[in-house]
Amino acid sequence: xxxxxxxxxGDRKVDQTKRQVLDNxxxxxxxxxxxxKLIDDVLDLAKIEAGKFTWNMELIGMSEVIERAxxxxxxxxxxxxxxxxxKVDPDLPIISGDRDRLIQVVINLISNAVKFTPxxxxxxxxxxxxxxxxxxxxxxxxxxxxxxHQKVFEKFKQxxxxxxxxxxxxxLGLPICREIVEHHGGRxxxxxxxxxxxxxxxxxxxxxxxxxxxxxxxxxxxxxxLRERVADHKPRSKSILxxxxxxxxxxxxxxxFAEAGYSVRLAGDGRExxxxxxxxxxxxxxxxxxxxxxxxxxxxxVLKNDPVTMDIPIIILSIVEDKERGFRVGVDxxxxxxxxxxxxxxxxxxxxxxxxxxxKVMIVDEDASAVRSLTEVLETSGYHVFEASAEELVASAVxxxxxxxxxxxxxxxxxxxxxxxxxEKGLENVLFLxxx
Numbered sequence: 001x002x003x004x005x006x007x008x009x010g011d012r013k014v015d016q017t018k019r020q021v022l023d024n025x026x027x028x029x030x031x032x033x034x035x036x037k038l039i040d041d042v043l044d045l046a047k048i049e050a051g052k053f054t055w056n057m058e059l060i061g062m063s064e065v066i067e068r069a070x071x072x073x074x075x076x077x078x079x080x081x082x083x084x085x086x087k088v089d090p091d092l093p094i095i096s097g098d099r100d101r102l103i104q105v106v107i108n109l110i111s112n113a114v115k116f117t118p119x120x121x122x123x124x125x126x127x128x129x130x131x132x133x134x135x136x137x138x139x140x141x142x143x144x145x146x147x148x149h150q151k152v153f154e155k156f157k158q159x160x161x162x163x164x165x166x167x168x169x170x171x172l173g174l175p176i177c178r179e180i181v182e183h184h185g186g187r188x189x190x191x192x193x194x195x196x197x198x199x200x201x202x203x204x205x206x207x208x209x210x211x212x213x214x215x216x217x218x219x220x221x222x223x224x225x226l227r228e229r230v231a232d233h234k235p236r237s238k239s240i241l242x243x244x245x246x247x248x249x250x251x252x253x254x255x256x257f258a259e260a261g262y263s264v265r266l267a268g269d270g271r272e273x274x275x276x277x278x279x280x281x282x283x284x285x286x287x288x289x290x291x292x293x294x295x296x297x298x299x300x301x302v303l304k305n306d307p308v309t310m311d312i313p314i315i316i317l318s319i320v321e322d323k324e325r326g327f328r329v330g331v332d333x334x335x336x337x338x339x340x341x342x343x344x345x346x347x348x349x350x351x352x353x354x355x356x357x358x359x360k361v362m363i364v365d366e367d368a369s370a371v372r373s374l375t376e377v378l379e380t381s382g383y384h385v386f387e388a389s390a391e392e393l394v395a396s397a398v399x400x401x402x403x404x405x406x407x408x409x410x411x412x413x414x415x416x417x418x419x420x421x422x423x424e425k426g427l428e429n430v431l432f433l434x435x436x
Contacts, residue, residue: 055098055183062092062126062133062204065099069106070124071301072294076114083121092126092133093206101180102204105188108173109137109200116198117141128206132186136201144192152190153178177202238352239263239280243273243299244288244317253286256341262348270294274302277309283352286344287331289318297322297329304330304403313351317344330403361385362400364393364407374406398424406433 066088077084106124113122120140127134144152153174174188181188181202192198240262242253250266257264265282267273269291277285285303289296296316303309315333316326323334333347361383363371375385383404388396390407397405405421421427 056100057096057098059094060097060099060102062095062102062135063088063090065097065102066106066124066126066135067305068099068103068302069110071305072103072107072298073110073114074301075295075297076111077122080114080117082114082117082119085121085123087123087125087127089127092128095133095184095204095206097184097204098180102184105177105180105202106135106137108177109202112173112200113137113139113141113198120197132203132205134201134203136199138197138199140197143194143196144190144198145194146192149190149192153188239265239283240348241265241267241273241276241282241285243267243270243285243291243296245269245291246288249288252339256345257348260345270296270299273299277303277312281309282312284313284315284348286315286317286348289316289320289322289326297325300326300331301329310403315344315347315351328401360400360402361404361406362397362402363387364390364405366390367408370408394421394424397421397427401427404433406435408435 070084070086076082110122110124117139118141122140123136123138125134125136125138178188181204185205186203188200188202190198190200238261240257242250242257242264243266244250244253245268247268250268254264254266265276265280267276271294273285273287276282287296287299296318300314300316303312303314310330313333314331315335316331317335317337317339319337321336326334332351335344335347361378363374363385364387365371365374366389371387375387378385386400386402393407
């Protein structure tokens, strides 16, 4: 017997109710994520102001900070269709700073620029001036009235028409940026007029007595480092990092992997995952896509663009079916939910036995001996290697989609294609290693 009346599939009232429920769920999720971000920002700011924040100061290059921030925000440019323009001085000096916090500053400035720019471009500039590294993010967006320039750095302040404009953030991002920059001995400011875009800039003092960071290494040094990595390589541990914001999924995967004899660590979001990976390198990462603050694609892009973590195999396990984007940022396997346990265990076992992520490397050099030496060492280390000529660099890169491009500095200096290759579809996250 039927307990409920039979409702026809095309009933307009039912369809309207469904749409309303889905819309309400979207609002709940969106506001929940905004509240979580607000709580995180409040805690960060409170720790900084109380002097209880832990700073990890080290010698770093601002170019790397900017590249990492651009990698983390690449999905914003894809979604918005805005053009990204880079004007980063290749010979910036070394600075003393907290790498993760400076990346946070650049990410915040880029995110704000995208948020308030309906169309046009975002330009990031970094140069050396009067003993300081100056970084600026310029947008072609709605702009800010001069009377509001100082207000944007005040806690919980958002400029604009507060009665009609929906809040587009927590109002704490820029105050946190100011605290971080000032802790580094720098300053942050905005130049803008309404309707004419904005430029947010900050400075960090250059480290005294240091030389510019060189992107080029000698061929002998590069071969030596690669050979050392091969000699020191040990079979990857049977440890797995599970990254998912759903506690039920984390618990399920932990139970399944632990019963199979794997050592398992858990992370509830992308930031926590990167922190755990820096503490201890896992044998493999199982990664969800839809997570607050930092999605799985951005986490994968950060890992695959860092030489220290680029070899860690990554399996995406998500309800989102976007394999093309996943493989483009360098993931090794892409599985969709609901979880097929047998398939997941098969892929995990294969990747851990393989020992490292099998990545494609393109070598560009006219010296056959150099190509032969690099190929031998890289293939021994488990990479798939192929050669390309300088004249066919872009065409070869577009057709083969390498993860890494190794090229002679003489070719990189005279070939303008190298500077534009990152703008080719599918090559946004390619890693360049240049030797001389």
